[in-house]
Structure formats: C-alpha cells, structure tokens
Amino acid sequence: MTGQHTVAVLGGGSFGTVIGNIIAGNGHRVALWLRNQQLAMRINATHENGDYLPGYRLASGLTATSNLQEALAGVDIVFVAVPSKSFRDVVRSVAELVPADTMIVSLTKGIEPSGFRLMSEILREELPANPLGVLSGPNLAREIAEGHVSASVAASDNPDVTQTLHQVLHCNAFLVYASQDMYGVELGGALKNIYAILSGIGAALAFGENTMGMLLTRALAEMSRFAVEKGANPLTFLGLSGVGDLFVTCSSPLSRNYQLGMAVARGQPIEAVLAGMDQVAEGLNTLELVKREADRLHVPMPLVSGLYAILYEQREVVDVFDSIVHREQAQDVEFVTRPL
Ligand SMILES: NC(=O)C1=CN([C@@H]2O[C@H](COP(=O)(O)OP(=O)(O)OC[C@H]3O[C@@H](n4cnc5c(N)ncnc54)[C@H](O)[C@@H]3O)[C@@H](O)[C@H]2O)C=CC1
C-alpha cells in the first residue's frame, strides 16, 4: 500500500494519542476514537488531548470522535490502543465494521487472562482474514510527545504490514524497525511491565546500581527462558522490544508500572495505588498470568515468583529478595547454550 492512508486509532489515552499524531504528522488522515464524547469535542476544538498529554499539539490531520462507526468509515489501517482487558471487546466491534483487507495493528502490551492469549492471537481469532501486525518498543508516550527520538518494532508475518507500518509511522523522531517474530515482540512488551514494577520497588528502597543491573539482566534471562518455552525466538529479546523496552521501563519514573512498584514499596496498599491511577498499569495482571503459566510449564522465573510473593502474598521485600538470589540458576547466559 502506498500514498496517503486513512487510519483509525482506537483508544484516546496517552499512547493512542501519540501514535495517531505521528501518523497525522506524516500526512495521513487519522480518526482517534475514544468513548468520552466531551473529550473528543475538546480535542477537536483545542488540538490537544488535555486529559492525557496537556501541552502536546496535535496535527490538523487528526480528528477525534466517540462514534466507532464514523472512526472506521473508509479506513485502510486500524491501530488498537486500549488496555488488554478491553481489547477483545473492542476488536469484536471492529470485526463487524471493517472489510477483510483492512490492516489491524495492536499497540497494547498485555495478556488476556483466559487462555494466556497475546493481542495478536485475539486479532487472529476475531479477524481471521485481515492482515495483522503489532508495534512494540521502548516508547514512553510522554517522551514521544516531548519530541525525544524514539524507535519501535513493527512485527508481522506479512511483509506488506511491516512495510506499511514503516511508511505511515517512520519519521525523524520516530524510527520503525521490522521483525517477523510477532509473538516474541509482543511477549517482550508484555513481560517487561512485570520487571518495571520490581524496579520501582528497588528504586523506592534505594537499591544500588549494581543490584539494579543484576535485576535487569536476570530479568532478561528469565524472560527469554519463558519465551523459548512459549515458542518465541529468544534472540528477539535482544532487540528494541526486548532489552530496549526492559531498560526504558525499568529505569523511568514516567512508567506507570514503575510508579506502581514505588508506591507499594512506600507502604501504599495496591488497591489504593490503582484507584489513584488514571492510566493503565498492565504489569500487575501480567504478573499473575505469567506466574501461573510459568508454574504450569515448570519454567523457573525467580523474579516473577518473588514479585508475586510481595504483591499477592504480602511477603517482606527483604526476605523475598534473599530467597530470589539464592534460588537463581548458576548459568549466566543460558538461553544461547540450549538448542533454539
Ligand atoms: N503510555 C505508554 O507509554 C505506552 C503504552 N502502551 C500500551 O498501550 C496500551 C494503552 O496504553 P495507554 O494509552 O498508555 O493507556 P491509557 O490508560 O493512557 O489509555 C487507555 C485508553 O483506553 C480507553 N479504554 C479503556 N477501555 C476501553 C474500552 N473498552 N473501549 C474504548 N476505550 C477504552 C481508556 O478510556 C483510555 O482512554 C497499554 O496496553 C499500554 O501498555 C504501549 C507503549 C507505550
């Protein structure tokens, strides 16, 4: 597909807004769909999404609407940027409104509770004939809005999809790289949220940089171990959607998952932290699902088990941390020593 595209972005939170704006800035027509009609009207009047990204000027090619049918009329690409718990409901509605040649791309970093499905698997089930892809990488929305150069991975088993994503999104401040490992790219984006919570706890408790470096590297080891077991290519985890996103989210106070970890370590009950957040932190839900799946598959994930014990079993961080360190595997880079 070449030339100008007509695009819908579903979900007018922070990430949907920046992705829609990059595409509109590249000269394509974008409809941003959100449920809040008042906010949609304000976005169109002010060219700013004041609820999520105040001060971030939106391109004139972006129009907000709260009418899904209107947002999807005549589009050739649909991006879905709603939290994972709402993802299937939203794409089910999309399936009734778009033809089979409309490209559908997930921006969501999470896992569906029943059946441990990633978003691309939900897309495949709900829109079996459509070309599908995912976009994932170290992409803090606020930093993109501030104009910091960022990069992301467009992943699909269909080369038309990766090429089209490059065409609509790539620009000086937002670089798009390609991958064929859709599952691995998505899994990296979902798993790193768990370790961002852990890093937030470490930051609140003033862990040293040596300790944080160890946690990050061991996180990558156990993510890759889990990925191999789930059939993803662990080498994908060395790219932007793996180590890149792990590093960013585990080091930034802008990350909602990191903020969650910090707040809990400072003694706030999880329920109170979640109630006070007006944006989604996917990592808590992902932690529970990954813990269950890792136990089922007998994959050792000491950091996941440790964080689970802290958040769900009210165990003391210091005790848990001791047991994590002592339960760790002795091999450093273990996944390359096993057959892929
Ligand atoms: N904010 C970021 O820096 C990045 C976020 N992501 C991922 O993108 C997804 C969305 O994240 P954000 O935009 O940051 O979250 P957000 O919390 O800022 O926005 C989510 C939006 O989805 C809307 N929503 C929730 N349920 C809905 C439903 N059933 N129908 C329609 N709209 C619904 C909410 O009202 C909200 O406007 C998450 O999975 C997140 O992990 C990915 C990359 C970066």
Ligand SMILES: O=C(CO)COP(=O)(O)O
């Ligand atoms: O995915 C993100 C950055 O790449 C955003 O992380 P949070 O959801 O923790 O804010």
